[in-house]
Amino acid sequence: MSLHKDDIAIVRQLLSGDQSAFAAFYDTYFPRVYRFCKNRLANDECAKDVVQQTLTKAMLNLQTYRGEASLYTWLCQIGRNEISAWYKKVGRKQAQTSSFDQDESLVSAIESIAAGFDGDLQEQSQLVQIALDSLPGNYGTVLELKYIDGFSVTEIAEQLKTGEIGVQSQLARARKAFRLVYNDLTKEYQTT
Amino acid sequence: MSDDSDIRDLLQRAGKREQPDADMMNELRQTTYAAWQQAVKQNRQAKRRRWLTGVALAASVFAVTALVGFQLTRGFGEPSVRVAAVAYQQGAINIISKSREENPLTALFSRSEPHSNGENVSNRSVANQPLYSNDIISTAADGLVRLELADSTVLILAADTALQLQSASRVKLIKGKLYLDSPGTKASTDITTAWGNIRDIGTQYELSVDESRLQVAVREGQVEISLRDQKPVYAGVVNNLGDVIVIDRSNKITTTKVAANDDYWMWAQSASAGLNLEGLSVYDLLTWAGRVTGKSVTYESTQIKYNAQHTHFSGGVISAEDIELNLIELLKTTRLSASLNSDSILLRSSE
Numbered sequence: 001m002s003l004h005k006d007d008i009a010i011v012r013q014l015l016s017g018d019q020s021a022f023a024a025f026y027d028t029y030f031p032r033v034y035r036f037c038k039n040r041l042a043n044d045e046c047a048k049d050v051v052q053q054t055l056t057k058a059m060l061n062l063q064t065y066r067g068e069a070s071l072y073t074w075l076c077q078i079g080r081n082e083i084s085a086w087y088k089k090v091g092r093k094q095a096q097t098s099s100f101d102q103d104e105s106l107v108s109a110i111e112s113i114a115a116g117f118d119g120d121l122q123e124q125s126q127l128v129q130i131a132l133d134s135l136p137g138n139y140g141t142v143l144e145l146k147y148i149d150g151f152s153v154t155e156i157a158e159q160l161k162t163g164e165i166g167v168q169s170q171l172a173r174a175r176k177a178f179r180l181v182y183n184d185l186t187k188e189y190q191t192t
Numbered sequence: 193m194s195d196d197s198d199i200r201d202l203l204q205r206a207g208k209r210e211q212p213d214a215d216m217m218n219e220l221r222q223t224t225y226a227a228w229q230q231a232v233k234q235n236r237q238a239k240r241r242r243w244l245t246g247v248a249l250a251a252s253v254f255a256v257t258a259l260v261g262f263q264l265t266r267g268f269g270e271p272s273v274r275v276a277a278v279a280y281q282q283g284a285i286n287i288i289s290k291s292r293e294e295n296p297l298t299a300l301f302s303r304s305e306p307h308s309n310g311e312n313v314s315n316r317s318v319a320n321q322p323l324y325s326n327d328i329i330s331t332a333a334d335g336l337v338r339l340e341l342a343d344s345t346v347l348i349l350a351a352d353t354a355l356q357l358q359s360a361s362r363v364k365l366i367k368g369k370l371y372l373d374s375p376g377t378k379a380s381t382d383i384t385t386a387w388g389n390i391r392d393i394g395t396q397y398e399l400s401v402d403e404s405r406l407q408v409a410v411r412e413g414q415v416e417i418s419l420r421d422q423k424p425v426y427a428g429v430v431n432n433l434g435d436v437i438v439i440d441r442s443n444k445i446t447t448t449k450v451a452a453n454d455d456y457w458m459w460a461q462s463a464s465a466g467l468n469l470e471g472l473s474v475y476d477l478l479t480w481a482g483r484v485t486g487k488s489v490t491y492e493s494t495q496i497k498y499n500a501q502h503t504h505f506s507g508g509v510i511s512a513e514d515i516e517l518n519l520i521e522l523l524k525t526t527r528l529s530a531s532l533n534s535d536s537i538l539l540r541s542s543e
Contacts, residue, residue, distance in 0.1 A: 017232040026221055034212040044213075049506075052220050052525060056508050059227035063235055089506070128206035140209070147203040175199055182202070 006136065007071035011062055030055070032133045032140075033075050039126075040083055050086050054079040072134060127189060131182040139174035146171060222521040223508060230466070230509060275360040276323040276339045276347075280463050283334035283351070289327050323357055330354035331368070338463045345381050346373040348460045350400075358384075369400035371460035374413075375483070387439065388419035396483075397427075397434075398460070404441060410434040411452050411486055419443065432488065432535070452486030453535060461485075464512035469505035474528055477510070478537060481519055484512050487532070492540035500528060500539055 013021035033054055038047040058078050065074055132140035138160070145151045145159065157167045278285075323329065323339065331337055331353050339347045342360040349355055353368025362382045373396045374381060383390045383399060387406040390399055395413025400406075408415055414428040417437065425445065427435035433449040440446075450456050467480050478500065482489040491497035503526050510518050516532050523530050529542035 014228065015232060015235045017236075022225065022228055026224060030217055030220070030224075031209070031212050034217075035210060038210075044216075048216055048220070049525065052223055053507050055220065055224040056227040059224060059231050060509070062228075062231045063238070085506070124202070125206035128202050129209045132203075132209060143199070143203060144208055147200040148208050175196065178199060 003067040004070045004136075005067065007074075008065070008067040010071060011065045011067075015062055028138060029072065029075060032072060033079055035129070035133060036076050037079050037083060041086070046086065050079065050082045053082045053085075057082070070134075070136065072136075123189070127185050128182065131178060131185055134181050134185075135174060135177050139170065139177055142167065142170050142174050143178060219521065219524055222518070223525075226511060226518060227509065230511065273325045273359070274322045274342075275325050275327075275357050276341045278321045278323065278329075278337060279340045279346075279465060280336075280338035282336040282463065284332035285335045285337050286330045286332070287321075287323070287327060288330070289324065325357060325359055328354060328356045328366070330366075336459075336463050338465070341381065343379060344375065346375075346465075347371070347381075348373075348463045350459060365399060365401055367401060369398065371398045371457075372396065373460075373483075388417065388422070391416045391418070398457070406439045407436065409436040409450055409456070411450075411457060412483075432486075451535075454486070457486060461512055461515075466509050466511045469508045469510060469522075472505055474500040474503045474505075474523070474526060474539070477505070477519070477522070478530070478539060481515055482537060484515055485537075488536045490536055490538050492538065496528065496539055496541060499541075503528065 010021065010025060014025060030051070034047060034051050037050045037054065038044065041047045041050060054075065058075055061078075065071070069077070132143060135143075142156065142160070145156045146153075151159070153164050153167050153171070157164045160167065329337065329339070329349070331349050331351050333351050335349070335351050335353075337349045339349070339357075341347065347355070347363065348371040350369040350371075353370060354366040355368075355370065356364040356366060358364055361379060362384070364384045370383075372381060372383070372392055374392050374394055380391045380393060385399070385401045385406060387401060390408060393414040393416065395415060396411040397413075397415050398407075398409040398411070406417075408417055408427050410427045410429055411434050412429055414426060417425045417427065417439075419425070419439065422443065425437065425439075427437045427447075429435070429452065432452050434452060436448045436450050438446045438448075461484060464484055467477065469477065475497070478489045481487075491500065505522075505525075508522070510522060519530055519537075520532070523539075523542070527542055528539055531538050531540070
C-alpha cells in the first residue's frame, strides 16, 4: 500500500501548530467535507452539525492519521460515522452501504451521491463534482478556474500566488488525476 | 475522454461545485480551531513524554542491578498511599518523593529518577501521574500545575510554590501560592502553613504564604483561618465580593475585597480543566462557565432555562482559556445565545 506522503506532511504541519497549515487545511477541506455530508443529509442545519462533529473529531484524532488513505478519504470516513450516528439519534435507518466497501475512496465518493437522480445529466454532473472533490490538494480548484471560469494560466497563477510554470504543471497533473478518478467513478457507478 | 476539450465540456456541464455559506464556514472555523489547538497541545505533551520515557528507560536499565542488590540487603518498606494526581502541568515542576526512599523498587517502576542528593526528583512531563502521601511537589519560576485530590478537590499551584501532600485531605503549603476549588459538598481540605491552618467550607479560594505574611482571598463559600494561639478568623463572600485577608508577622489583620469575576483569578483559570461536552446540556455548560469565570448565570425566562436543561451536545470539548469567546461560538450551534457582561452571563433565545 502506497502512503499519501503529501497528506502526511499536511498532518505533521498541523500537529506542529503551524497556523498557516490550519488555514490552508480548513479552506481546502471544509467545503469538500461539507458537500460530502450535505449530499447525504436532509438539510443545511443537519449538515452543519455533522460537519462540526466531523472536523472536531478529525482534529482531536489527527495523530492517528497514518496516510494509508488520502486525507479526504479519512475525513469522509469520520464524516460517514458521524452521519450514521446522526441517523441513529434521529431514529432513522442508516443509509445502505453499497457492495464496493473494499475501496474506501470510491465508497466515500459514490455514497455522497444524493438519493433520487432525475436524469443522466444530473448523475454525470454529480460524478464530475465528486471527482473534483476527490482529487488531491487544490487540483479541483485549478480545473474549475481553468475550464469553468475560463481564467488563463497567468490569471490562475496570480490568484493562487504561484508561478505560471507551477500552474501549468499542476494543470497537467490535475487533468491526469481527474481522468483516472472520473473513469473509475463512472465504472463503479454503472456497476451498482 | 481523450483530450482537454472533453474535460472542459464535462466541467462546464457540471458547473461549479456548491460553496458553503461563508458565515457558517467562519462559525465552524472557531470550533475546529479550538479542537486543533487541543490536538497540538496533546501532541507536544506526547512528544515530550516519549522522549523522557526513552531517557528514563535507559536510566532504569542502568539502575536496576544496583537497586535490586540494595533491596535485598534492606527489605521492602510499606507502600505509600496514593492521595492525588497531576492533572495539568505547564513549565517545570519537581516531585520529591521521600517515601520512595523506603522502597527503591517501587520508585524505579513508578516515576522518579534518582537525584544526586539522594531524593527522587522529576522535572519531566508528569500529567496523570499519581502522587503519594508525603510527596513534595514544587513549581519553578515558569511552573503551573493542577492537582486533583482523591475527593475531586482541585489544587492549582502557582509559580515558585512548594506543597507537601500529607494525606488525601491534608496538605502543607511550604511556600508560594495555591488556588483551591472544592466543588459540591466534599469534605474540607486542611492546609497547614507556617502561620497556622486554613480549612475550606465548600469553596474556591487562593492562599499564599511567605516569610512576611499570609494571604487568603475567597472567591466562593467560606474559609476558616486558625492561627497559632488565636481564635479562628472567617473569610467569605457577600454580594459576589470575596474577602482578601492579609495577616502580617505582628498578627495584624487587613481585609479588602475582590469580586468573584475579577481578573485577579485569571492565573488559576489558565490551568483549569476543559470540559468534555459529550452528553452535557447547555445548562451544565453554563454552570461550569459560571464557576470558572466567577460570573452569575441568569436565564431570560423559565422556558429558556428549561430549554437549556434539555438541549444537549453530542460531542466536542471547550477549553477554559478564552472561555467567553468559545461559549458564544458554541451556543451558535443551538437555538440559544448568551450575552456576557463583566458580572453575568445571560442566556436567551437566539430566534
